[in-house]
Amino acid sequence: MSVVLRAQGLHKILAGDVPTTLIKDVDLEISAGEFVCIMGPSGSGKSSLLYLLGLLDVPTHGTIALDGVNTQGFNDAQLTQLRLEKLGFVFQFHFLLSEFSVLDNVCLPMRRLGRWPEAQCHERAMSLLTRLGVAAQASKLPSQLSGGQRQRVAVARALANDPLILLADEPTGNLDTVASANVRQILHDLTRELGKSVIAVTHDPKFAAGADRRINVVDGQIDPDWQPL
Amino acid sequence: MIALNIAWTHLTSRKRQTAVSLVGVVLGVAFFLAVSALMRGSEKDFITRLIDNSPHITVSDExxxxxxxxxRLRWPDDLVEIAGLRPNNExxxxxxxxxxxxxxxxxxxxxxxxxxxxxxxxxxxxxxxxxxxxxxxxxxxxxxxxxxxxxxxxxxxxxxxxxxxxxxxxxxxxxxxxxxxxxxxxxxxxxxxxxxxxxxxxxxxxxxxxxxxxxxxxxxxxxxxxxxxxxxxxxxxxxxxxxxxxxxxxxxxxxxxKAVSWAEASEDILNVLFVRNVIMYSVVSAILLVASFGIYNTLSTIVMEKTRDIAILKSVGFQARDIRHIFVLEGLIVGTLGSVLGLAVGAGLMQLMASVQIRPPGGTAMVNLPVWWGGEQFLIAAGFALLSCLLAAWLPARKAGRLHPVDILRGAT
Known part of the structure; x- marks a missing residue:
């Protein structure tokens, strides 16, 4: 399988009076269609690693190549453009724009990218919402939806521009058992049916159990031996 | 277009705050217009009187x-020294x-x-x-x-x-x-x-x-x-x-x-009028400047409240530039609406002032307040309002554009 994301020698050090090392010497590769979970104790640097891999943050040292493009030395505008085209994000809290309808929220990245005409954006958004089982909510505001529904809308938005990789930061962390099982199932299906890679930070062992691979992060380093309690 | 859409939504979802900023701009533009119309009107009135009582140009036998x-005419470039000279009797x-x-x-x-x-x-x-x-x-x-x-x-x-x-x-x-x-x-x-x-x-x-x-x-x-x-x-x-x-x-x-124009003959008075205009425009501009603080305040609040939205937009792939556009557009929307309404209110005020008749102290006749309806001051009022709105929006917009999504995500999750 082809490698879609390759990180080499990643370091992230927060500058300050006392510099803090968040990520230390991380190497990893993600293949196309792979479902990878990042686990680890609280404060171990899981989210920091995800932000680096998702090009939201830049490493202090090391390189990240996305779809064969080395991003070293890219400026903010270039990284933003890459995120727009190749990455999709789902966060622990749904993070939908509260004043816009569900449909508009899903259309937002497509409108920014400008690859499809407006009518096609609508069509694509509706088909994503249908796939995720929230098509009936399309014209509602996010505040009128349940937590699980919102998270599914967030997944739909993350998939809007047909990204290579979906990055999820504790996507089920804020959901009840039924809803989190549902979201888990959706993310699994995505890798199978659409061939997307998924990188998910999670605390949930059940979530991790279905993953192709588990990456443990302890104190900013990858630790294959660590086990969740 | 998306930026305009988001900007419009931000403004309409907080109607009261938007209305307050809008009223500020409307009043600013209206007063700017009314006061400048009155001052320019009185200036023109003054000049008309000044000109009417004397010819525009006087050619005299001097x-x-x-x-x-x-x-000296014969050899203009040579040294000609003529002493004890007195001009011929004309x-x-x-x-x-x-x-x-x-x-x-x-x-x-x-x-x-x-x-x-x-x-x-x-x-x-x-x-x-x-x-x-x-x-x-x-x-x-x-x-x-x-x-x-x-x-x-x-x-x-x-x-x-x-x-x-x-x-x-x-x-x-x-x-x-x-x-x-x-x-x-x-x-x-x-x-x-x-x-x-x-x-x-x-x-x-x-x-x-x-x-x-x-x-x-x-x-x-x-x-x-x-x-x-x-x-x-x-x-x-x-x-x-x-x-x-x-x-x-x-x-x-x-x-x-010698041909002397009224402007040359009354240069001192014209200078006084110019200074008066400078004073007037500084004072009325101050009104608009104060109004623009209202916009700055509203937009700063929106930026603070919308940090999460800004983080989302940036993570989804919106550039810092796109974010700035959103907030600058919000300022421009308020500025444009405020200018249009303000010009209308200002024109109403001008109409009202023009219809007022007063008897100046010691005067014998009733006089109308001189109001000047020149288009130029409408343009100045609207232009200055837009400029100050743009400036007031630029600062929060720049701040919003600089927000780093990770900082916000870390704080929120």
Missing amino acids: FRTARLQPA TRGIRGWRYRLGQIESLPGLKAAPVLVGSAVLLFAGQEQGISLSGIVPARMRGVSSIEEKLVEGSLDDLEANPGGIIIGAGLAEKFSLRRGSTVNLVAGGGSNRSLTVVAIFRTGNAGYDESQTYVLLKRAQLLLGRPDRVNRFIIKLADASQALLVASRIEAMGTY
Whole structure:
């Protein structure tokens, strides 16, 4: 399988009076269609690693190549453009724009990218919402939806521009058992049916159990031996 | 388009705050417009009065500089030293005035009238009064001087019909209790003496003028002053008074006689008016500046409340530039709406002020507030409002563009 994301020698050090090392010497590769979970104790640097891999943050040292493009030395505008085209994000809290309808929220990245005409954006958004089982909510505001529904809308938005990789930061962390099982199932299906890679930070062992691979992060380093309690 | 969509949604989802900023801009623009209309109106009113009481351009039988000596004209680049020089005695008056007047009148957009100005002493019932005597051609004075409109008794035609007539000011008439038909004696500078009949009386409102200015026929003045067939002044009225400086220099270029425009003659007053305008515009601009703080406040609040939205937009792939556009657009929307409404309210205020009649302290007549309806101040008011809104929006917009999604995500998750 082809490698879609390759990180080499990643370091992230927060500058300050006392510099803090968040990520230390991380190497990893993600293949196309792979479902990878990042686990680890609280404060171990899981989210920091995800932000680096998702090009939201830049490493202090090391390189990240996305779809064969080395991003070293890219400026903010270039990284933003890459995120727009190749990455999709789902966060622990749904993070939908509260004043816009569900449909508009899903259309937002497509409108920014400008690859499809407006009518096609609508069509694509509706088909994503249908796939995720929230098509009936399309014209509602996010505040009128349940937590699980919102998270599914967030997944739909993350998939809007047909990204290579979906990055999820504790996507089920804020959901009840039924809803989190549902979201888990959706993310699994995505890798199978659409061939997307998924990188998910999670605390949930059940979530991790279905993953192709588990990456443990302890104190900013990858630790294959660590086990969740 | 998405930026506009988001900007509009931000503003409409917080109607009260938006309304407050909007009212600030509306009031700012309205007051800016009303005050500047009143100030510019009073300035124009003042200038009109200033111009009306004197000709736009006066050509007199003087030169700006002494004539060059023939030797200097012959060898302009060589050293010519002439000591103990005194300019030649000129024959007083404009030489070949009919030809020169014809020349001046060939210029477009002006009317000119020949005048012979001299001084005389008026004798009546044993009293004396030094006066200024202007010999005029009544038909030519029409449309050049405002004297005809200022006549309170009699007309210019009465002077035309009566070669022995004289027009005097109301101040002089009261002083000597003269009326139409009274006979006065005039002793002119040349020593000739003549009795004249008062045919008309004018009142300009300027006391010095009303007491000492008189008009007789040009021929009469030439005889009285002993200067047959001469005039020493052309007074000129322009269709567009603001062209006076330009036209005056053109006239001077063709004739060498000194041509003084009203703008040159009243330069000090124009300077005062300019300073007054600067003061007025600074004060009314301050109103708009204060209004723009309202916008700054609203937008800053929105930026603070919407940090999560900004983080999402950035993580989804919106550039810092796109985020800035959103907030600048919000400022522009408020600025544009505020300007349009403000201009409407301001025009209403102007209408109201224009309809008010007041009696100034010590005045005898009711006057309307002079309101100027020039389009230029509408543009200035709207332009300045937009500019200050843009500035007020730029600071929060820049801050929003600089927000780092990771900082916000870390804080939130």
